[in-house]
Amino acid sequence: MPGAVKTYDILAIGAHPDDVEVGSGGVLIRMVGMGYRVGIVYLTRGEMGTGGTARIRKKEAERAAEIMGADLLEHFDIGDTRVFDTYENRGLVARVLRKYRPAIVLAPHWEGHTGKRQSHADHVATGRIVLNAANLANLKKFDQRSEPHEVRAIFHYFLPIGVSPTFVVDITDYFDRWLEALKAHRSQFLNPKKTRDYLWTLETMARSFGSLIGVKYAQGFACSSPLHVADLLAVAGPARRVV
Numbered sequence: 001m002p003g004a005v006k007t008y009d010i011l012a013i014g015a016h017p018d019d020v021e022v023g024s025g026g027v028l029i030r031m032v033g034m035g036y037r038v039g040i041v042y043l044t045r046g047e048m049g050t051g052g053t054a055r056i057r058k059k060e061a062e063r064a065a066e067i068m069g070a071d072l073l074e075h076f077d078i079g080d081t082r083v084f085d086t087y088e089n090r091g092l093v094a095r096v097l098r099k100y101r102p103a104i105v106l107a108p109h110w111e112g113h114t115g116k117r118q119s120h121a122d123h124v125a126t127g128r129i130v131l132n133a134a135n136l137a138n139l140k141k142f143d144q145r146s147e148p149h150e151v152r153a154i155f156h157y158f159l160p161i162g163v164s165p166t167f168v169v170d171i172t173d174y175f176d177r178w179l180e181a182l183k184a185h186r187s188q189f190l191n192p193k194k195t196r197d198y199l200w201t202l203e204t205m206a207r208s209f210g211s212l213i214g215v216k217y218a219q220g221f222a223c224s225s226p227l228h229v230a231d232l233l234a235v236a237g238p239a240r241r242v243v
């Protein structure tokens, strides 16, 4: 259909430019490699981050999206550190879901403790906004200018401390490219003014998830509701290589 908006297999939503890369980048690279269409949407411009500016971070996110093979990158500006689960924000995301009609949505986890080294309040709020927006997007009477859309599943990255993943995805073969996508965010991960080695932390997390399924690197996700399974073998994962 000429002029029709492309639909997406996976739409990954984050609060700040880099969230999607950090929480699910290796998996997105894997999915793009399998032929799936992947899009990325950010709710803020990350202007409150210690490193970079809104303009710099937009450029970095564009480069990272290119490296990951995403064919959509959209930025909203609802205010870094001011992300709340309001009707207005649910409506904004519901319209995005109706526009791009993803089968699967990735979003930050909807719970978490607050404070340094804990969940960022914007991440938690984004997880909640996405869960509520998915309901709104499917309501016939919400915004009658667009067609209702039902998302098949929402998978959450950024698991709070102590929360086990519902499933874990092997990204070993995609690790180097993932690292490249992360390094595109120079202001965040290669910034000499920042003393913390974030890349080391992210590699350690990927190794930790990997150890849960006997592979080198992986990323973990949680679901807020049970997975609807039709084929037990499809969710059993590949047979382990006998060494």
Ligand SMILES: [Zn+2]
Pocket: 015, 016, 019, 120, 123
């Ligand atoms: Zn963030």
